[in-house]
Amino acid sequence: MSVDRRQRPQAEGGRVxxxxxxxxxxxxxxxxxxxxxxxLVTATEMGLAKAPGMPPEARAIVEASTEPQSLxxxxxxxGVPIGVARVxxxxxxxxxxxxxxxxxxxxxxxxxxxxxxxxxxxLRAR
Amino acid sequence: xxxxxxxxxxxxxxxxxAPGARRDLLPLKILVAGGFGVGKTTLVAALSEVPxxxxxxQMTSLSDGVDDASIVPEKTTTTVAMDxxxxxxxxxxxxxxxxxxxxxxxxxxxxELARGAVGAVVLVDLRRIDDCFAAIDYFENRGLPxxxxxxxxxxxxxxxxxxxxxxxxxxxxxPLVHVDAxxxxxxxxxxxxxxxxxxxxxx
Ligand SMILES: Nc1nc2c(ncn2[C@@H]2O[C@H](COP(=O)(O)OP(=O)(O)OP(=O)(O)O)[C@@H](O)[C@H]2O)c(=O)[nH]1
Ligand SMILES: [Mg+2]
Numbered sequence: 001m002s003v004d005r006r007q008r009p010q011a012e013g014g015r016v017x018x019x020x021x022x023x024x025x026x027x028x029x030x031x032x033x034x035x036x037x038x039x040l041v042t043a044t045e046m047g048l049a050k051a052p053g054m055p056p057e058a059r060a061i062v063e064a065s066t067e068p069q070s071l072x073x074x075x076x077x078x079g080v081p082i083g084v085a086r087v088x089x090x091x092x093x094x095x096x097x098x099x100x101x102x103x104x105x106x107x108x109x110x111x112x113x114x115x116x117x118x119x120x121x122x123l124r125a126r
Numbered sequence: 127x128x129x130x131x132x133x134x135x136x137x138x139x140x141x142x143x144a145p146g147a148r149r150d151l152l153p154l155k156i157l158v159a160g161g162f163g164v165g166k167t168t169l170v171a172a173l174s175e176v177p178x179x180x181x182x183x184q185m186t187s188l189s190d191g192v193d194d195a196s197i198v199p200e201k202t203t204t205t206v207a208m209d210x211x212x213x214x215x216x217x218x219x220x221x222x223x224x225x226x227x228x229x230x231x232x233x234x235x236x237x238e239l240a241r242g243a244v245g246a247v248v249l250v251d252l253r254r255i256d257d258c259f260a261a262i263d264y265f266e267n268r269g270l271p272x273x274x275x276x277x278x279x280x281x282x283x284x285x286x287x288x289x290x291x292x293x294x295x296x297x298x299x300x301p302l303v304h305v306d307a308x309x310x311x312x313x314x315x316x317x318x319x320x321x322x323x324x325x326x327x328x329x
Contacts, residue, residue: 005259005295036242037181038153038222068151070222072210076179081205083184101151103242106328111154111244113328115219119154119244120321122215126314 035086040068040101047097054097057088062097154215155222156317157239159265160249161257165277165307166225167209169249172313173223174211182207183235206235236264245271245324247316249307252282255293262294271324273301275316 043051043065051062061074069077075085092098106112111119158166170178182205206227213221224239226232240246246265250258258274265272274294276282287302296302301323306312 005256005262005293036153036155037183037224037239038155038242040151040153040220042151068220070153070212070220072181072222072224073179073212075181076210081182081184085181101153103153103155105242108329109242110324110328111242113325115152115154116244116321116325116328118219119215119221120318120325122219122221123314123318123321126310 035071035090035100036103037070037072037082038103039071039089041065041071041074041089041093041098042068042101044096044099047092047095050097058092058097061088061092065098068101150218151220152218153220153222154244155224155239155242156244156320157236157246157270158223158225158249159246159258159261159272160277161251161254161261164249164251164254164257165305166249169247169275169305169307169313169316170209170211170223170225172308172310173213173317175214176212178209178211178225180207180209183238206232208235233264240265240268240270243270245273245320247275247320248272249305250274250276250290250294251279252276252285252290253279255290258294262296266296271320271327273303273316273320273323275303275305275307278304278306 041061043062047062048066051059054062057078060078061069064074064077071082071085071089074089075082078085078088080088089098089100093100104112104115158169160166167178184205208227209225211223213223215221221244226236226239246261248258248261248265262272262274264270274290274296276285276290288298291298291300291302294300301319303316303319304312305316
């Protein structure tokens with residue numbers, strides 16, 4: 001082994017970023033750019049009822065979301081960058097055409113313990 | 127009206143849910159990091175219940191003008207492709223795996239990806255071990271749980287795990303697994319070790 005991580009300069013451009021946490025009680029709108037890439041969306045009844053009259057992209061999102069879809073999947077479905085998908089989804093959520101299911105994290109910004117335990121159980125059962 | 131939620135749930139999540147819709151859907155994510163060609167897409171494909179999808183993330187950054195000292199730093203937008211897969215864990219948990227480009231110039235993207243993640247699998251090709259240093263630096267600095275996964279490329283077997291940990295400058299006993307990124311069971315094992323590690327570190 002000729003290479004050692006300690007023997008090289010620190011990674012270039014190391015930006016120090018304060019640890020982000022979904023702080024308890026932080027007020028914010030869903031329409032913000034904080035909607036994470038794994039956020040799940042599901043179509044509401046109202047959204048499904050109104051889908052036929054929607055612009056094609058909005059309609060495609062709502063109709064695909066009869067099954068839960070992540071923001072990442074919406075982006076892939078439409079072939080648009082995540083940022084574009086986020087705007088489209090936020091607009092639909094603001095009108096209650098979509099429900100958004102956000103990750104559940106503790107005050108340390110990490111998934112809560114009981115979720116990790118369920119994840120572990122699920123993986124072991126595979 | 128106290129707006130403090132003990133569980134820190136991010137935002138007012140499920141407004142306007144159709145009657146009968148599942149209210150308790152919860153996404154989780156794990157990052158798959160490592161250098162070029164180390165097997166990220168292969169691992170995501172082995173685990174995902176759908177063929178890996180690709181999505182694009184646009185990054186705005188300041189170009190540093192290193193190529194030409196006369197250039198005034200300017201804002202540039204770069205598009206980075208990222209592939210991901212999906213694993214349904216139970217009736218409400220859905221796990222997403224994101225294969226992330228391993229270079230530190232993508233750290234802007236990693237910051238968003240790492241937020242709220244369970245942790246990361248850092249794939250290592252022992253023939254090009256330094257390709258994973260940026261990823262390990264990053265996850266260590268951010269305190270994100272990670273597992274080192276040595277990918278089974280030809281000619282990489284028989285290496286002592288402790289020597290690898292030493293070369294990676296991770297502590298003795300740091301979670302390390304041997305994977306064949308093409309094999310579902312092997313990749314699942316890596317995720318299990320990661321989640322066990324994350325649980326051991328959680329309060
Ligand atoms: N022998 C062997 N080959 C592998 C393994 N994992 C991946 N490969 C091969 O290595 C090559 C690169 O794998 P990818 O999954 O595309 O790697 P990647 O990290 O996604 O690559 P980039 O996205 O280009 O950075 C492919 O030809 C894979 O078939 C492994 O565990 N064993
Ligand atoms: Mg790839």
